[in-house]
Amino acid sequence: MTAATNLLSFAGLVVTLAIVWRQSWPGRLRLFAFQSLLLAALAATLGVLAGRPRLVLLGLVFVVVKVIVIPRVLRRIGSGVPVRPVAPGKSSGVVLLIAGVLVVVAYAVMLPVRTVTALPTGGAIPLAFAMALIGLFLCVTGRDALGHILGFLVFENGIFGLALLATYGLPGIVEAGVFLDVLIIVLIMEGVVGQVRREHESIDEPKLRELRG
Amino acid sequence: MTLVLLLAIPLGGAALLALTRGPRLGRLHGALAALTLGASLAVAVAVYRVGAVTALDGFLRADALSAWMVGLIGVVSALAALEAPRYVTPAGAARFYALFHLFVFTMLLAVTTDDVGFMWVAVEGTTLASVFLVNFERTRASLEASYKYLLICSVGIAVAFLGTVLVYFANIQLFGDEEYALRWTTLLRLAPDLAPRVVELAFVFLVVGYGTKAGLAPMHTWLPDAHSEAPAPVSALMSGVLLAVGVYAIVRFKPVVDLAAGPAFTERILLGLGLLSMAVAALFLWAPTNFKRMLAYSSVEHIGIACVGLGFGGPWGIAGALLHIANHALAKSTLFLLAGRIRAAYGSSDIAAVRGLLSALPRTGGAFLAAMVALMGLPPFGLFTSEVLIFGAGFGKGAILEATLGLLLLLVAFGGLLRSVQAMLYGPAAGPPPRLAPGSWPVVPVTLALLLLILTGVAWPPGLGDALAQLATIVGH
Numbered sequence: 098m099t100a101a102t103n104l105l106s107f108a109g110l111v112v113t114l115a116i117v118w119r120q121s122w123p124g125r126l127r128l129f130a131f132q133s134l135l136l137a138a139l140a141a142t143l144g145v146l147a148g149r150p151r152l153v154l155l156g157l158v159f160v161v162v163k164v165i166v167i168p169r170v171l172r173r174i175g176s177g178v179p180v181r182p183v184a185p186g187k188s189s190g191v192v193l194l195i196a197g198v199l200v201v202v203a204y205a206v207m208l209p210v211r212t213v214t215a216l217p218t219g220g221a222i223p224l225a226f227a228m229a230l231i232g233l234f235l236c237v238t239g240r241d242a243l244g245h246i247l248g249f250l251v252f253e254n255g256i257f258g259l260a261l262l263a264t265y266g267l268p269g270i271v272e273a274g275v276f277l278d279v280l281i282i283v284l285i286m287e288g289v290v291g292q293v294r295r296e297h298e299s300i301d302e303p304k305l306r307e308l309r310g
Numbered sequence: 311m312t313l314v315l316l317l318a319i320p321l322g323g324a325a326l327l328a329l330t331r332g333p334r335l336g337r338l339h340g341a342l343a344a345l346t347l348g349a350s351l352a353v354a355v356a357v358y359r360v361g362a363v364t365a366l367d368g369f370l371r372a373d374a375l376s377a378w379m380v381g382l383i384g385v386v387s388a389l390a391a392l393e394a395p396r397y398v399t400p401a402g403a404a405r406f407y408a409l410f411h412l413f414v415f416t417m418l419l420a421v422t423t424d425d426v427g428f429m430w431v432a433v434e435g436t437t438l439a440s441v442f443l444v445n446f447e448r449t450r451a452s453l454e455a456s457y458k459y460l461l462i463c464s465v466g467i468a469v470a471f472l473g474t475v476l477v478y479f480a481n482i483q484l485f486g487d488e489e490y491a492l493r494w495t496t497l498l499r500l501a502p503d504l505a506p507r508v509v510e511l512a513f514v515f516l517v518v519g520y521g522t523k524a525g526l527a528p529m530h531t532w533l534p535d536a537h538s539e540a541p542a543p544v545s546a547l548m549s550g551v552l553l554a555v556g557v558y559a560i561v562r563f564k565p566v567v568d569l570a571a572g573p574a575f576t577e578r579i580l581l582g583l584g585l586l587s588m589a590v591a592a593l594f595l596w597a598p599t600n601f602k603r604m605l606a607y608s609s610v611e612h613i614g615i616a617c618v619g620l621g622f623g624g625p626w627g628i629a630g631a632l633l634h635i636a637n638h639a640l641a642k643s644t645l646f647l648l649a650g651r652i653r654a655a656y657g658s659s660d661i662a663a664v665r666g667l668l669s670a671l672p673r674t675g676g677a678f679l680a681a682m683v684a685l686m687g688l689p690p691f692g693l694f695t696s697e698v699l700i701f702g703a704g705f706g707k708g709a710i711l712e713a714t715l716g717l718l719l720l721l722v723a724f725g726g727l728l729r730s731v732q733a734m735l736y737g738p739a740a741g742p743p744p745r746l747a748p749g750s751w752p753v754v755p756v757t758l759a760l761l762l763l764i765l766t767g768v769a770w771p772p773g774l775g776d777a778l779a780q781l782a783t784i785v786g787h
Contacts (some may be wrong), residue, residue, distance in 0.1 A: 274431030
């Protein structure tokens with residue numbers, strides 16, 4: 098059990114680092130969906146190995162919400178944005194380095210939690226927390242709305258992973274509320290970004306006409 | 311039963327409003343606001359009479375602390391509801407009213423559920439319900455403000471979720487998988503045996519998370535934008551009670567952490583953040599350009615003062631802090647409603663655009679002056695009393711340095727507010743004379759709020775002392 102959860106959590110962290118490294122929006126989006134899939138697998142694995150069928154169900158809901166619905170909405174939000182080419186001169190090196198430091202920080206901060214846990218999944222807790230920290234970092238340093246939302250969702254995924262590894266998931270009613278909240282946030286974000294875009298278009302349009310005339 | 315009713319009224323009402331069209335909307339909105347106020351006061355009175363009430367198998371539970379907040383939300387939302395019809399447009403009326411009552415519902419749910427996990431869901435719900443209200447005027451600035459509000463508060467509240475997970479972890483670590491492990495009553499019972507380091511770590515996350523919603527510096531950056539761009543009734547709700555709900559969430563966890571790890575840890579954090587918030591607000595209050603932003607920064611200051619009170623601790627510090635939150639809610643919501651009127655009359659919310667308010671609009675100006683005097687913490691108003699309680703607790707505890715620093719910051723903020731208010735109230739009127747839109751002047755609600763503030767200032771009504779003592783017992787444990 099320890100091996101399986103450690104492996105899945107480690108893979109989740111690697112995907113998080115890949116999100117930091119990737120520049121193209123569709124690529125990052127695919128990576129996010131993959132990360133969510135890994136977390137759903139983590140929930141299902143825990144459910145089977147620890148004998149908690151509720152967690153398998155949780156994993157299924159997670160697949161629907163975070164692997165299917167939310168990436169679809171994100172794709173809609175991002176469809177108006179040209180695919181950003183790898184910006185020349187801007188390297189992911191420094192950002193990756195910071196992400197690496199955050200992994201170390203995660204181990205330090207989670208020390209009190211690891212010392213009291215008796216669960217076989219305890220070893221992977223700092224990995225999930227590192228995912229959360231890197232997501233927070235992505236969200237804070239994101240250059241546009243898409244970057245903010247993606248960072249927030251990675252942060253959320255990290256916390257979900259942490260809750261799985263440390264407590265085998267929270268009570269059902271709370272988990273349901275969390276899913277609902279995240280879904281609504283993403284939908285509202287879509288509305289807000291759409292309005293920003295319309296606003297920009299309505300401002301740009303007369304300008305274009307002026308230039309033509 | 312009343313507890314279920316208290317939540318069912320605004321929730322069902324919001325659904326009903328979303329489906330209604332035409333002139334019936336305004337009447338329905340008014341009736342709902344009155345019913346919510348009635349139910350809130352009924353719950354508050356019942357709790358102070360007979361003690362904590364529960365419903366739905368303990369899922370909902372109102373003790374004295376919940377009742378204090380319920381009463382506050384009921385009064386402030388009624389005040390804001392009276393003013394709301396002036397701001398809605400016919401096209402957006404259904405949406406505005408429905409979201410208004412949904413917003414009130416989420417706040418009431420946050421303070422009446424016993425499950426701290428579900429409390430988190432409800433607090434997140436307050437953001438989701440209010441984000442469209444902030445952007446109701448659909449200007450560029452309000453759009454940006456609502457984006458910032460949604461993003462920063464969602465991230466903040468996710469941090470609080472991390473804290474909640476850790477509390478749950480600490481709990482089931484010792485006592486196995488309990489269905490009620492996130493119930494506050496369970497947490498409090500088990501608190502003395504929880505792992506102290508884990509609970510302290512959780513509290514840090516909880517303070518950062520719920521502190522973002524409460525508007526504590528340095529997580530307050532969304533607040534001046536959202537509170538100044540929202541329509542006045544929404545600003546009144548946000549500054550008056552939404553910030554208080556954030557503080558409430560922190561206050562719920564404080565006794566749990568205190569029992570597990572000793573009170574020194576939480577008190578140090580709250581005192582530090584409180585003083586920092588006061589300092590940040592005091593600086594910004596010296597250079598405001600927009601009077602709604604000025605009021606928003608003053609909210610950061612007052613939430614800071616309340617946290618300083620919690621940081622000083624002891625029965626007086628805690629009672630002072632919670633009384634201060636109530637006083638601030640009354641004064642600030644009144645001021646936002648008046649500010650909305652002033653903005654409508656002058657067509658601007660720039661301080662520089664408003665001159666000679668007292669002679670041009672004597673009644674609005676006079677009420678603004680009175681509420682401002684209350685906000686600045688001068689007697690005979692309640693904020694003076696609660697500030698005396700808070701800093702008295704500080705000196706009594708021997709925290710001379712911190713209490714002195716707090717008083718100095720209070721003075722700096724006072725000076726800043728005075729300067730702007732003086733500029734607005736006096737001086738020759740510039741530009742065309744302001745015109746108030748026709749409609750009933752909010753004489754009754756504003757007078758009532760000011761009267762309540764005088765009561766909490768000089769003559770505590772019977773029962774208030776008892777209520778505050780009950781609050782101090784719950785939080786102080």
